[in-house]
Amino acid sequence: MRDRPAPEELLQGARAVLDRDIAPCLEGRARFAAIMVSRAMSVAARAIANGDAPLRAEAQRLAALLGRSPTTALAPQALSVVVQDLNRVLTQRIRNGDFDGGDTGQRLYDHLRQVTLDKLSESNPKYFEKDKTE
Amino acid sequence: MAVNVAERREALQHYLAQAQGEPGLKITALNKLAGGTVQQNWRVEVEWPGAGARWVLRTAEAMGVADSLDAAQEYEVLRAAHAAGVSVPQPLWSCADPAVLGQDFFVMQFLDGVAEPRQLLGKALDGQREAIIETLGEQLGRLQAVRPASGVLPWLPAPPQHTALATIAGLRAYLDRHELAHPAIEFGLRWLERNAPPPLQAVLCHGDFRTGNYMVKNGQLQGIVDWELGHWGDPHEDLGWFCQRFFRFGKVGRTAGGMATRASLLQGYERSAARRVDPDVMAYWDIMANVKWAVVSLQQAARYISGAVDAFELALVGLGTAEMEMEALDLIGRRERLCHA
Numbered sequence: 001m002r003d004r005p006a007p008e009e010l011l012q013g014a015r016a017v018l019d020r021d022i023a024p025c026l027e028g029r030a031r032f033a034a035i036m037v038s039r040a041m042s043v044a045a046r047a048i049a050n051g052d053a054p055l056r057a058e059a060q061r062l063a064a065l066l067g068r069s070p071t072t073a074l075a076p077q078a079l080s081v082v083v084q085d086l087n088r089v090l091t092q093r094i095r096n097g098d099f100d101g102g103d104t105g106q107r108l109y110d111h112l113r114q115v116t117l118d119k120l121s122e123s124n125p126k127y128f129e130k131d132k133t134e
Numbered sequence: 135m136a137v138n139v140a141e142r143r144e145a146l147q148h149y150l151a152q153a154q155g156e157p158g159l160k161i162t163a164l165n166k167l168a169g170g171t172v173q174q175n176w177r178v179e180v181e182w183p184g185a186g187a188r189w190v191l192r193t194a195e196a197m198g199v200a201d202s203l204d205a206a207q208e209y210e211v212l213r214a215a216h217a218a219g220v221s222v223p224q225p226l227w228s229c230a231d232p233a234v235l236g237q238d239f240f241v242m243q244f245l246d247g248v249a250e251p252r253q254l255l256g257k258a259l260d261g262q263r264e265a266i267i268e269t270l271g272e273q274l275g276r277l278q279a280v281r282p283a284s285g286v287l288p289w290l291p292a293p294p295q296h297t298a299l300a301t302i303a304g305l306r307a308y309l310d311r312h313e314l315a316h317p318a319i320e321f322g323l324r325w326l327e328r329n330a331p332p333p334l335q336a337v338l339c340h341g342d343f344r345t346g347n348y349m350v351k352n353g354q355l356q357g358i359v360d361w362e363l364g365h366w367g368d369p370h371e372d373l374g375w376f377c378q379r380f381f382r383f384g385k386v387g388r389t390a391g392g393m394a395t396r397a398s399l400l401q402g403y404e405r406s407a408a409r410r411v412d413p414d415v416m417a418y419w420d421i422m423a424n425v426k427w428a429v430v431s432l433q434q435a436a437r438y439i440s441g442a443v444d445a446f447e448l449a450l451v452g453l454g455t456a457e458m459e460m461e462a463l464d465l466i467g468r469r470e471r472l473c474h475a
Contacts, residue, residue, distance in 0.1 A: 116456050116459045
């Protein structure tokens with residue numbers, strides 16, 4: 001058992017220092033670099049906090065969509081390989097037209113939206129904030 | 135290893151003096167301009183008895199980047215655009231003599247102004263952006279008068295029989311080489327394949343027509359730059375690319391490049407192109423542009439991850455893939471009346 005702060009807490013804390021104490025003192029290219037680093041740290045922190053829950057859910061939905069038996073508990077590494085394989089199968093079936101329209105099309109669409117939402121919740125949670133322009 | 139132009143100053147001065155026909159020509163300043171991992175641009179200030187000029191020298195930074203034209207070819211595309219009356223930096227000379235820089239380069243007129251998206255999208259241009267984008271649309275309409283049948287740019291690869299389907303095949307070929315499968319992008323490509331409109335007569339496309347690749351000064355369009363991706367393609371390609379989500383730079387409510395409404399872009403375009411844009415066909419090319427950028431964002435991230443380019447900003451471009459996937463899902467969902475929670 002590691003002591004706290006946990007990895008995501010370290011990243012969040014380091015990012016807070018960067019934003020509060022470092023970035024405001026910088027200009028030009030260095031400031032741009034600091035903003036980039038801060039963004040990368042926040043994405044990594046959110047991903048660590050979520051752990052493999054999104055991947056597990058994706059595996060279950062993929063199995064259902066492809067008519068496979070549900071994935072039983074696996075270590076994260078093995079789970080990742082399973083999902084990669086299932087995604088390759090899904091890709092082929094999409095190209096073959098197996099999900100063109102109808103109920104299967106809607107089920108595929110629901111799944112893809114969920115996967116994409118899960119990625120966005122880590123990479124850019126502000127995506128769904130309304131743009132205030134115009 | 136690409137050339138360091140500053141180290142070739144003497145040879146360059148000799149060349150420019152000959153090209154300009156002014157034996158007394160001297161380079162008074164030679165400065166590399168910011169940006170570009172594929173091309174390098176140098177601002178060259180010169181003087182000769184009684185006059186002077188400001189030029190830009192453009193040459194390769196990275197060698198052998200796929201899909202991109204070499205300096206001599208880009209120069210020819212720029213000349214074709216210039217001859218068609220498109221607002222661009224005036225092309226001056228193209229040089230293939232290895233004795234000068236050791237690699238091909240070309241020289242064009244320096245354009246004053248700003249291309250950086252954040253500055254263009256900021257307060258300074260409030261109230262002026264719709265007019266700028268209408269003018270820009272007009273330039274695109276003029277560009278499209280350049281067609282393969284006119285006999286110009288005979289060396290450009292012939293247009294595919296069906297631009298949309300050829301683009302889809304190219305994107306799938308890349309995805310097949312990628313380490314991870316991307317079902318959301320595949321869903322987009324499948325939709326694009328099933329809904330492709332009939333092909334139109336090919337026109338000259340800029341290839342990266344977007345905010346960031348045109349210069350503005352005092353609220354006036356100065357010119358369109360970066361012609362290295364010029365090619366024959368569909369008339370809607372550049373329009374869709376201009377409007378895709380990534381190139382709105384966060385101002386997603388301003389469809390045309392984060393700058394203006396699409397109506398302004400199309401108003402200028404339709405005036406000079408003398409053709410109407412069918413909204414359904416436009417919507418198709420919007421989806422194409424977003425799906426294509428989703429793939430490009432994978433490619434950009436891969437350039438960083440593989441170690442080929444040490445530019446961390448490319449990693450962040452990769453983090454944008456999900457945004458493009460969601461935009462494509464939304465656009466297709468709306469057209470197909472798919473529901474979502």
